[in-house]
Amino acid sequence: MSGGLLVVLLVLPGAAAWAGGSGDGALRMTVTVDGRSDSAERPPAVRVGAQVVKRYLLENLGEAQVYGVRVVDPGVPGGAVRCPRQRLAALGELECVARFRALPGVRLATARARGDVPSLDVLSSATARSGYVGVAGGLTLTERVSVGGGRAAVTYTVANRGNQVLHAVRVEDTALPLGPGAVDCGGRAGTVPLLPPGASVRCTATVLRPPGTHRSTGLATGSDRVPTLDAGGAPVPAPTLTARSSAAFTIPAPPGGAGVGGGSGGSGASGGSVRGGVAGVGGVGGGSGVAGVPGTSGGAGVAGAAGGAGTGAGAAGAGTAGAGTGAGGAPGAPAVPGAPAAVPGGVPQAVPPNAPPSVPRAAPTPVPPTPARTAGSVPAAPSQGVPETVPGIGDRQQQQQQQQQQQQRQRAEAVPDDEGFLGRLRRRAREAHEFGVVAMLLLLLIPAAVAAALLGSRVK
Incomplete structure (x- = not known):
């Protein structure tokens, strides 16, 4: 009897260990x-x-x-x-x-x-179900601009690409000067009350801008108003969702814009015309027509025409000529020697008589005024004709001689009232060499x- 009890006691512990769980029911998760x-x-919401x-x-x-x-x-990636x-x-x-x-x-x-029990050659296992809900607030915004x-006219398209309903979505523009209520979202001033997942709404705005390139x-x-949990289990409030867009556009200038007007009639300046490859500039009329400044070779001033327009002309031997006109001269006034000539732009400038030969300038031909005549005076010799054109390159010495002759002629023409007959003869003999023989x-x-x-009388 005692031996049988010993066998039962030896078997029972082993049987109790096996029965205590080493199979599928022994592992729990x-x-x-x-x-x-x-x-x-109740799966938790996680952003x-x-x-x-x-x-x-x-x-x-x-x-x-x-x-x-x-x-x-x-459920784990x-x-x-x-x-x-x-x-x-x-x-x-x-x-x-x-x-x-x-x-x-x-999710x-x-x-x-799973786990292994090598002593019993048993595979122990357990299962459990779990997960969460991923909250996606997907707010997007695009825009398109049309000009006219x-x-x-700007069209904003706001869309919900998330999986939660968006509330109080507001649309505005941070670059364009839009006033309150300028953005229209389906009859509401810049606000979409509810935007379901996958839905989109168009908002429009019109703005007046000056010509040029601008940017919208x-x-x-908006917000989905869904609180979530962080990794430690603490609640996280719903964030504000933001979406941005941008577009550049150009406002063209209006057609038929005001052009730049020309000079007024009082300025009297005129541009030169090109003939033979070189342009000349005409003179500017003040009280009378003045000598013009040539393009390459200077020319003599010509008396102003009726209506107040002076004309300057210059001609070159190699087919180069310049011409121009000036406005504002007195009707029929003759050209005054030494008057300032016009330059491009309408500003009169005087040409110095001692300018170097390398600088082309006009060679004015002196036109003496009509001398005063007294009773018994001898008429002066008639002046020779003024040539219409002067050679292209003037001679400095010749110009100086002409100026000296002009000054002497002007001094000689000033006749005093008390001059006698012999004095007049001497003066005329000095003035005109043609009467030298007659004087002798x-x-x-x-x-x-x-x-x-x-x-x-003595003989008588």
């Missing part, structure tokens, strides 16, 4: 998601892109040790669940952890844990005539 253990019934932390608590309810514990969860490399003791616990970024949508999955009549910068704001004869004949008169 509990999963928490961001601190929530009831995620299978898309935020970190999710899953913790897998493994309990060994058996009396045999479990080796090589591993967890596979389809890539199945990256880390478990410690240690055995799970009998009646002990072990924790595995998975960390990853939240994805949009409902529920069943995880499976100096105005820009749209801004849309008169000087010889006058004394002879006087002597003859005396002799005749």
